[in-house]
Amino acid sequence: MAGHSKWKNIQNRKGAQDAKRGKVFQKMSREIFVAAKSGGDPDMNPALRLAIEKSKGFNVPNDVIKRAIDKATGAGADENYEEVIYEGYGPNGVAVLVYCLTENRNRTAPNIRVAFNKNGGSLGESGSVSYMFNRKGRLFIERTEGMDEDAIMLSALEAGAEDIEATEDGFEILTAPSDFMVVKEALENEGMSFIAAEVEMVPTMYTELNEEQSEQFEKMIEALEDDDDVQNVYHNASTSEG
Numbered sequence: 001m002a003g004h005s006k007w008k009n010i011q012n013r014k015g016a017q018d019a020k021r022g023k024v025f026q027k028m029s030r031e032i033f034v035a036a037k038s039g040g041d042p043d044m045n046p047a048l049r050l051a052i053e054k055s056k057g058f059n060v061p062n063d064v065i066k067r068a069i070d071k072a073t074g075a076g077a078d079e080n081y082e083e084v085i086y087e088g089y090g091p092n093g094v095a096v097l098v099y100c101l102t103e104n105r106n107r108t109a110p111n112i113r114v115a116f117n118k119n120g121g122s123l124g125e126s127g128s129v130s131y132m133f134n135r136k137g138r139l140f141i142e143r144t145e146g147m148d149e150d151a152i153m154l155s156a157l158e159a160g161a162e163d164i165e166a167t168e169d170g171f172e173i174l175t176a177p178s179d180f181m182v183v184k185e186a187l188e189n190e191g192m193s194f195i196a197a198e199v200e201m202v203p204t205m206y207t208e209l210n211e212e213q214s215e216q217f218e219k220m221i222e223a224l225e226d227d228d229d230v231q232n233v234y235h236n237a238s239t240s241e242g
Helices: 002-019 021-036 046-057 062-073 105-117 149-159 177-189 211-225
Strands: 082-089 095-102 133-142 163-166 170-175 196-203 230-235
Touching: 021 046, 021 062, 021 095, 021 230, 046 062, 046 177, 046 196, 082 105, 095 105, 095 211, 105 211, 133 177, 149 163, 149 170, 149 177, 170 177, 177 196, 196 230, 211 230
Parallel strands: none
Antiparallel strands: 082 095, 095 230, 133 170, 133 196, 163 170
């Protein structure tokens, strides 16, 4: 169940992002800006390189990426954003991590609290749910007809992947964060493409939701992701449809 819901979550998220393309570009620009503050050369700045790769996965135009880097290393260098992580619970105790980039905590914190409270959730203390997640590189390859499953698994392992899970939908490849780009580029060089690929917080356990809980939970996630200060939302929900 949990495995299938990962693919459903990707499809739902992609659809939501397509509908809010302008907001996605804005959020990715902010992420690139923050990463570029440590240096504008992606070859020398792994965090910037990851942010650029992630942005390209969302089809952010090159000129938008360049403007964000130029701003961070030039006229906008005095602008500062702080990463703030909120931890909380959704329906049935689903664990939720909310990563924000903000220049005003006094604006962000109440907005996050309201998004939780209005949708059957509640904020928790720092450390209340983060222990249920590990930071990992995560790549998804969609299954197609004639795909050589053994070859994909062997290539991923030889490139440095930690784990590979094959499902009826495709392949989920996990890496150490430091190995993510090496594995991704090695597989791309073999002609593989990904429906999603980024470094993220991966749950170590899942919490199941029934249909009613799933609908309420999806409203909460939508409210959180709609906030301009929210960059990423991670959770361990397994829906009744997955």
